[in-house]
Amino acid sequence: MYRPPSLPLTVPVAPKLELKIKCRGLADLDILSKSDPQCFVFMMDQKTRTWATEPIGRTEMVLNKLDCDFVQSIIIDYRFESIQPIRFTMVDVDNRNNPSWKAQELIGHFDTEVGKIVGSRGRTLAGRLEHPQHRSSHRGTIIVCAEEQSLSKRVIKFNIEATKIAKKGFFRSEPSSFFTIHRASENGVFSPIYQSPVIRSKYNPIWPEFSIKENLLCNGDPNRQLKIEVKKFKENGLEHVTIGNTPVFTLQELLGTQMPKPFPLSPMPVGTELLIRRMVVTESPSFLDYLAGGVPLNLVVAIDFTQSNGDPRNPKSLHYRSPTGENDYTRAIRSVGNILQCYDTDKKFPAYGFGGRVNGQVSHCFALNGNPQYPEVDGVEGILAAYWHALQYAELYGPTNFSPVINQTAAICNQHRSGDLEEYYVLLILTDGVITDMDNTIRAIIAASRLPMSIIIIGIGPANFDNMNVLDADDEPLRANGMTMARDIVQFVPFRDFQGGAFADEALAEAVLAEVPDQFVDYMTQHRVLPRAPPRADTVQAMNNGGVVYSRPVSTFNTAPIMEGSSSLRSPQVQSSRLSYQSGKQY
Numbered sequence: 001m002y003r004p005p006s007l008p009l010t011v012p013v014a015p016k017l018e019l020k021i022k023c024r025g026l027a028d029l030d031i032l033s034k035s036d037p038q039c040f041v042f043m044m045d046q047k048t049r050t051w052a053t054e055p056i057g058r059t060e061m062v063l064n065k066l067d068c069d070f071v072q073s074i075i076i077d078y079r080f081e082s083i084q085p086i087r088f089t090m091v092d093v094d095n096r097n098n099p100s101w102k103a104q105e106l107i108g109h110f111d112t113e114v115g116k117i118v119g120s121r122g123r124t125l126a127g128r129l130e131h132p133q134h135r136s137s138h139r140g141t142i143i144v145c146a147e148e149q150s151l152s153k154r155v156i157k158f159n160i161e162a163t164k165i166a167k168k169g170f171f172r173s174e175p176s177s178f179f180t181i182h183r184a185s186e187n188g189v190f191s192p193i194y195q196s197p198v199i200r201s202k203y204n205p206i207w208p209e210f211s212i213k214e215n216l217l218c219n220g221d222p223n224r225q226l227k228i229e230v231k232k233f234k235e236n237g238l239e240h241v242t243i244g245n246t247p248v249f250t251l252q253e254l255l256g257t258q259m260p261k262p263f264p265l266s267p268m269p270v271g272t273e274l275l276i277r278r279m280v281v282t283e284s285p286s287f288l289d290y291l292a293g294g295v296p297l298n299l300v301v302a303i304d305f306t307q308s309n310g311d312p313r314n315p316k317s318l319h320y321r322s323p324t325g326e327n328d329y330t331r332a333i334r335s336v337g338n339i340l341q342c343y344d345t346d347k348k349f350p351a352y353g354f355g356g357r358v359n360g361q362v363s364h365c366f367a368l369n370g371n372p373q374y375p376e377v378d379g380v381e382g383i384l385a386a387y388w389h390a391l392q393y394a395e396l397y398g399p400t401n402f403s404p405v406i407n408q409t410a411a412i413c414n415q416h417r418s419g420d421l422e423e424y425y426v427l428l429i430l431t432d433g434v435i436t437d438m439d440n441t442i443r444a445i446i447a448a449s450r451l452p453m454s455i456i457i458i459g460i461g462p463a464n465f466d467n468m469n470v471l472d473a474d475d476e477p478l479r480a481n482g483m484t485m486a487r488d489i490v491q492f493v494p495f496r497d498f499q500g501g502a503f504a505d506e507a508l509a510e511a512v513l514a515e516v517p518d519q520f521v522d523y524m525t526q527h528r529v530l531p532r533a534p535p536r537a538d539t540v541q542a543m544n545n546g547g548v549v550y551s552r553p554v555s556t557f558n559t560a561p562i563m564e565g566s567s568s569l570r571s572p573q574v575q576s577s578r579l580s581y582q583s584g585k586q587y
Helices: 114-119 214-218 251-255 287-292 328-343 379-393 403-415 438-448 504-513 516-526 537-544 572-576
Strands: 016-024 037-045 074-077 085-092 105-113 124-128 141-148 154-163 177-184 190-195 210-213 225-232 241-245 261-264 273-283 297-304 348-354 356-358 361-363 376-378 424-431 453-459 490-494
Touching (some): 016 114, 114 124, 154 214, 190 214, 210 214, 328 453, 438 453, 453 516, 490 504
Parallel strands (some): 424 453
Antiparallel strands (some): 085 105, 154 273, 177 225, 225 241, 261 273
């Protein structure tokens, strides 16, 4: 007789699949050169039975290649009990300034199911790309290989160089070169998994130090075969020329070898070698390790108060309060805020407006509660109350400038950086239009990428948000004035893609928050911040019982708002009352 368990059943974690993608014989859509392919991957919404509007992943773009093996893999959840329709969309990239697949020329789609890929011989499935308007024409073949991803947390750091790369060409100039690491699949087929930067004109190139997760390098199997290929970089976009390949080796062999480890580069003459100068293996902490140690995630909200939103009294306005008491701004705030507030110890959030006119002056960073000294409000409901309050006194104006609220959040980060208690901030920007201070915003994001913060931008309304994708630097890091962003910290999604359906709010939150854990860990790793031990049980009990008191003043709504200034940062008195989980004391 079946008896229900005394403890609740745990929900099994779906295994992760790594998809490696290749293409062969693609249609050549360019006149003076070959197609520049890139692949976007979409899953089908199981409830609406339509393809998702946003891809779950994308490969890199490859210049002038009709046969290519993409380096960037796609990671998906595998659910044996479900039919998982999946679409591979191959495009020829013509507009490099717009990362959207719709801005490129479509080569073709390949629709299948995850189960068919996994169930194919060698977990490898080949399919014919089809264009909806040119079904009879040859568009090329796509090959997808699936492999279950391991759960290894180890990270391997490499220093690699090469010696005596032969000079080629009529003038025998020193070549520009790069290398690619290839990993064998379970059926022995090699696929690229990492590509180095290009070193310009060096006979003995020394590539920058890099780190790679063991999952990616060998899928957690130290006996998986690897090889490294060195290529000559062709400036004119022609196909790169192979200089040489190392013999096959494994991570296990490297672990038992004294460094530096030289490899001959076949078929180059004796003396031309690739050298692994240094290799360091570490076990990188996870996002959950940091959360367990008490690192809080702090939410900062910034809302667009520009005229393009429309008069809030007009039902067509994006700021109009519907009979249900909601609009798209409030729904987006609830969707993201209800998740993030679970990780904030005091649930007090700075909330700002931008692009509005307050007391006769245009402000691009004013406290929604009217109190720049203490812009924090209590919880998600406090954000919403302050938002409705601000619509009563702030005049919608313009233009749409992001840099002031980004710089304000960066200033808060700087004030609260501490060796004992690192805090992380998530800035949520909700806007209805195109940025008017793009250059300043890019500079602000580059500076913020060196701070413990992420930026989420949600586009509200029907505007064209194509330029926003420039800030979501998934493929190419932002650069300005000789500076490059230290890490990717921006995620943009249009709210209209998540309207309708019983789980629209959950889908929006998943889309905008999916990259935050990796961005968080990237910052901590770059700055060598280790997770602290979890707080003692009696400390946790004291916190849950209200025994730990934070001295932050409760925000009140002023009828005569004060303009913002540098004093709107969190007060030193507030910071001094933070609890040190290590010592159990206040400091």
